[in-house]
Amino acid sequence: MEKRIKVIVAKLGLDGHDRGAKVVARALKDAGMEVVYTGLRQTPSQIVKTAIQEDADVIGVSILSGAHLELIPPLINLMKENGLTDVGLIVGGVIPPQDVEKLKNMGVDEVFLPGSSLKEIVEKVKKVAEKKRGIKIGQTT
Amino acid sequence: MDKLLENALKGDELSISRVLTRIEYMTDEGMKYLEELSKKAGSAHTIGITGIPGAGKSTLISSLIEEFSKRGNKKIGVIMIDPSSPISMGSFMGNRIRMQDKTMMNNVFIRSIASRGHLGGVSSEAIMLIEAMDGLGFNPIIVETVGAGQTDTEVVSSVHTITVVNVPGTGDEIQALKAGIMEIGDIYVINKAEYPEADVLYDEIKFAIDSGNWNGWKPLVLKVSALKKIGIKELVDAIETHEKYLKESGKFIKKINERRKKMIELIIRRKIDEKINEVINKEVLDNWTDLLTIVNRIYDDVKKSL
Numbered sequence: 232m233e234k235r236i237k238v239i240v241a242k243l244g245l246d247g248h249d250r251g252a253k254v255v256a257r258a259l260k261d262a263g264m265e266v267v268y269t270g271l272r273q274t275p276s277q278i279v280k281t282a283i284q285e286d287a288d289v290i291g292v293s294i295l296s297g298a299h300l301e302l303i304p305p306l307i308n309l310m311k312e313n314g315l316t317d318v319g320l321i322v323g324g325v326i327p328p329q330d331v332e333k334l335k336n337m338g339v340d341e342v343f344l345p346g347s348s349l350k351e352i353v354e355k356v357k358k359v360a361e362k363k364r365g366i367k368i369g370q371t372t
Numbered sequence: 373m374d375k376l377l378e379n380a381l382k383g384d385e386l387s388i389s390r391v392l393t394r395i396e397y398m399t400d401e402g403m404k405y406l407e408e409l410s411k412k413a414g415s416a417h418t419i420g421i422t423g424i425p426g427a428g429k430s431t432l433i434s435s436l437i438e439e440f441s442k443r444g445n446k447k448i449g450v451i452m453i454d455p456s457s458p459i460s461m462g463s464f465m466g467n468r469i470r471m472q473d474k475t476m477m478n479n480v481f482i483r484s485i486a487s488r489g490h491l492g493g494v495s496s497e498a499i500m501l502i503e504a505m506d507g508l509g510f511n512p513i514i515v516e517t518v519g520a521g522q523t524d525t526e527v528v529s530s531v532h533t534i535t536v537v538n539v540p541g542t543g544d545e546i547q548a549l550k551a552g553i554m555e556i557g558d559i560y561v562i563n564k565a566e567y568p569e570a571d572v573l574y575d576e577i578k579f580a581i582d583s584g585n586w587n588g589w590k591p592l593v594l595k596v597s598a599l600k601k602i603g604i605k606e607l608v609d610a611i612e613t614h615e616k617y618l619k620e621s622g623k624f625i626k627k628i629n630e631r632r633k634k635m636i637e638l639i640i641r642r643k644i645d646e647k648i649n650e651v652i653n654k655e656v657l658d659n660w661t662d663l664l665t666i667v668n669r670i671y672d673d674v675k676k677s678l
Contacts, residue, residue, distance in 0.1 A: 260457060260464040261459075263460045264465050265456075275627060283386050
C-alpha cells in the first residue's frame, strides 16, 4: 500500500486565529495527505505527544503571535528528547524574514511567510517527508 | 523478539505508535507484529461509538475517557476514524480537537486513522489496530467510526459494545424504526440532552426498542450531554453492565472471534484486490472484443496468480 504522508497541523501558543492553518490543512488533504488537525492553543508538549501517538511524518506549526523564537526551541528540544529526530518540522505564520535563518539554524526544516502559495507549501512538505522519513510519493510500502 | 515490539510491549509510546503504523500499512514487519500481538490479545473490552456526523461522538469519547480513568482504567486505547477523500485520497482528521485536554494523560493513547475508501464505518486497518492494541494491553479500547449513515453497520462485527449516538432534531419516530444502524446498538445515547426535542427523541427510540423482540440483551436508552458531562457516569455504568452480560453469557469471546474472522477476511480481500489490480492494469483494452470474454480471461488470470 502506498504510504500516505501524515501531517500534524497545530496552532502553537496563545493566538486565536486558525483560518490560515485550516486553509493549509485543507490544501495538504487535497494533495493526498492525511492531516491531523489539533486546533488552537497547543503547548509544545501537547504537539510532541500528539506527533508521537499519531506517528506523524511532519509537524506543521502555525504561529501568528510573534512568539516563534520563544516557542520553537522548547518544541525542538522536546522532539529530540522524545526521539522524534526523523520527524519534519515546518513553521508558518507571521514570521519576520530576518527570523527565517534563526529558525532554520534551530532545526526547523521549512519556514513559510505570509504570501506563500499553497502549491509551494505542499511541495515542500513532500520534500521534508522524503528527506526525514524517506517517503517517496508513488512508492508502495 | 524484535526490539521495537519489545519496547512497545513495555509501554514505550513511540514504539507503540510505530508498531501500529507498520500494521496499518500491512508491511511484512507489521504483519509479524500483528501475529505476535494477536497471541496476547483477547481480553480487552472494545466499545464502538457510531452515529451521524456532528452527533458529538468525539466529545462523548472525551467524557468517557475521563470517567474510565476515574474508575482506575490504566491503559485506555482510542481509535478514531475520519473519512478519506475519494478525490485526493487525503484526509482531514479533526477528532482530536474535542479531546485536547486528554492529550497529556499518561493512561490514554489516541490514534487517528483515515478510512482509505472503506465503507461501512470501520476500515480493515482499524480492525487490525484494535487487535494490536488489545495485544498491547489496552483495555478498554474505544473506536469512533466515521460519521455513519443508515447502512454503516460494519462496526457490529468488530466491537463488543455498540453505542449509537443520536441527536435531537434529525427526524421523527419513523427514523427510529428503520433497519440498519437503528438495529445494531447495544446502547442508544441521546446526546445534547439539553435540547428541547431530546425527550421526544428519547420516547421515540424507547418505543422502537420496546416494540421489538429481544433475546438476551435489550438495548438501553440514555440521555446525556457530552459537553456538559451530564449522564456520563450512567453511560459508563451501562457499558460495564453490557460487558458483564457479554462475559456471563459467553458472548465476549464470540465477539472477539467475529472480529478475528472479519480481520482475516479483510486481509485476504486486500491480497486478492492487489492481484485483481495487477491483472487489470496489465490488460490492454485497445482490442475491445466483447465484455464477457475479457472478464473471463481476467478472472482466470487472477485465479491463476493466487
